[in-house]
Amino acid sequence: MRTSVPLTLAPLALALYPLLALAPPAHAEGGPAAAEVTPARVAPGEQVTVSVACPAAATAPQTMDASSQAFEQGTVTLRRVPDQQHQNPGAAGYQGTARIAPATGFEGGGPNAAGPTSEWSVDGVCHDDGQWQATFTVTRAAPGPSHTAPAPAAPHGVRAGGGGAFTDSPAALAAGGVLVAGACAAAVHRLRRDRASAR
Structure with missing residues (x-):
């Protein structure tokens, strides 16, 4: 004996097919966070x-x-x-x-x-x-200390005096030499004059 149930459900399945096609697909849960x-x-x-x-x-x-x-x-x-x-x-x-x-x-x-x-x-x-x-x-490790060598100092001669009392510019040296020579010449001239007047 045949059953008529499949024939009865066939029209219902055809009627529901468009609705099932429009339904959005089911997404699986995204899983754990x-x-x-x-x-x-x-x-x-x-x-x-x-x-x-x-x-x-x-x-x-x-x-x-x-x-x-x-x-x-x-x-x-x-x-x-x-x-x-x-x-x-x-x-x-x-x-x-x-x-x-x-x-x-x-x-x-x-x-x-x-x-x-x-x-x-x-x-x-x-x-x-x-x-x-x-x-x-x-x-928590602290960075190691940085050992930086100091920059070498520029070589220079010993300077006497203070407050700009001495300068090593060529013009100043020349002027000083002229003054010293003039003083020596004046001293020699005065010494000769004193000797001449004493005779």
């Missing part, structure tokens, strides 16, 4: 950029918070940006900058401290309650 910090290795007082890609959602806020104990302010605001880096058209991208705390804030070490460096994390929550986290390294 992705986040990164650049540069991944910084020194106290430097600035980093935090980039986050949240899963696709119908509505997403224009801002979100990112928190880290290594940040000078503790929490910074990330703003909505086109998610070009992750090449996910449905994702909500966020980006913002933060300044690392001064060196005094890292004197006690930090999470996963190892020698002069320590690992830190920045955390946040996407609009769909999806948590995200990214790690970065803070180096």
